[in-house]
Amino acid sequence: MILSPLGIKLNNTSDLCCFYGGSWFTYEDLYSLASHYSFLIRPRTVSLVVGANSLHVLAFYLACLSRNSPLVLLPNTLSKVILDRYLLDFYPRQLFNFDSDYLIGSNYKLQDDYLAVCHDAPTLDQQHDLPALLLPTSGSTGTRKLVKVSFDNLRSNTKSIIEYLRLTSLSRHICSLPFSYTYGLSCINTHLSVGASLILNDYSLIDSCFWDLVSNLRPTTISGVPYTYQTLARFKRDRLISLPFTQYTQAGGKLSSKLVKYFYGIASDSSAEFIVMYGQTEATARMSYLPFDSSSTKVGSIGVPIPSGSFTIDVFDELPHINSHPCGELVYSGPNVTHGYASSLSDIYIVSPAPKFLRTGDLAFQDSDGFYFIIGRISRFAKINGIRISLDDLESQSGLADIACVSDDNYVYVFHSSTLQPSEVLASLKSHSSLPSRVFRLVPLDSIPRNDSGKVDYPSLNSRISQ
């Protein structure tokens, strides 16, 4: 059974499954296309797909799961240079949804419009378990370190999410996030697994085509990152209340308290729910959620752990208590904690025992009602529009000797020695990442501040940007 790895029930295969390219397709249609691809995939070889919310990508994804072919899932914004490196490191046999121009002169031969195969690619060792998915953590820089997601990770996280969101076959989801983004993918997994319908869409919310789909097909669920809600908030209140959605979810970074309250109000007035959630790729997708009935009293909270998950706080004595609650690093445990990283074929295997804990890198406290609140980050990652960016990678890969990066929710601030030309710094950052230049704010300094041991004094840089 092609769809079984995700636990998809096929009670009625003639049910509507997804809307794509102007037509509806049934579960049977998706099943047939996935079967077609599965015959072209050799088990225990790597597949690589450039994500898109399309029927074909979805079918190929399911085919890879069914054929035990670890799937590297990449965003469609990567440069050719970065894609080349992934190909070199992971030697995929199957490439899916690549530009045909990209394949010219390569060892890959197109089998149909979307699938290209390299017959020389290696088959992986039979002795070890393979991951279901390999997902990038830092979407836009060329760090080829992929999170190893097992079948169990995928199944358990999908099941937990369905349970707390109470999704049913009557739910209808409009895709508003990339397929390659764990949050976007989790929406697809959960809706398919309950026999719901999906509107496969890559239009942005500011595109009238998106709103044509909403008014014609009346989706009930929508998911968004903070930026999505900042954009939605520009609609007049009456218009928002008239939208067909019965469930709004938000993850991918912290939404301002003002907007949390605003959308709580919108949802309440339109018999809908607004649910704040929290997750990381290293937890497959999700770790916690804020139940709607607590949204108004626990504004700013990431809520409570998902079913089958739990949090502990690794208390840091040097941090001040908040309302007498000790603060420390948030540590997650649950069956969706992924199996470390792969940077090449040699470390692609799932090694037992499964990791028990995930150190999130977030600083948090738990209030007396059991709700968790994040107060900052330990690790050096920026999160802008849902894209996680490793600041350390950005610094080291830029090839510039004297720069230091810090970030807030909107920008990466690049402090650089005033001996460097801003244009030179920007060009270098852009060529080593796939980030648009508008993400960067350049700040020239006489010299980068360093502490006694010669390390960059990031706290002092952070205090400069918060002024």
Add this chain to the structure above:
Amino acid sequence: MTSNLSKYSECFKSAFELPVDADPSALKYQGIENWDSVGHMSLMSELEDAFDIVLEMDDIIDFSSYAKGLETLAKYGIKFDQ
């Protein structure tokens, strides 16, 4: 004094990082790399700051080109005397 039309053009240059001597008047949404959905919102912010207005979502969605945007801003009382 800067005319509203040149102020309007400056917003495009700044949002899409165009050279100072560029002529943005033929630009369309998704016609250039930087005018994608996120660039679109940068442009909206630039215009809101420059003209001290708050654009409504429907106008943001309809803002499909440089030319179309002139009509949109006219609705907010911005005059573009040639």
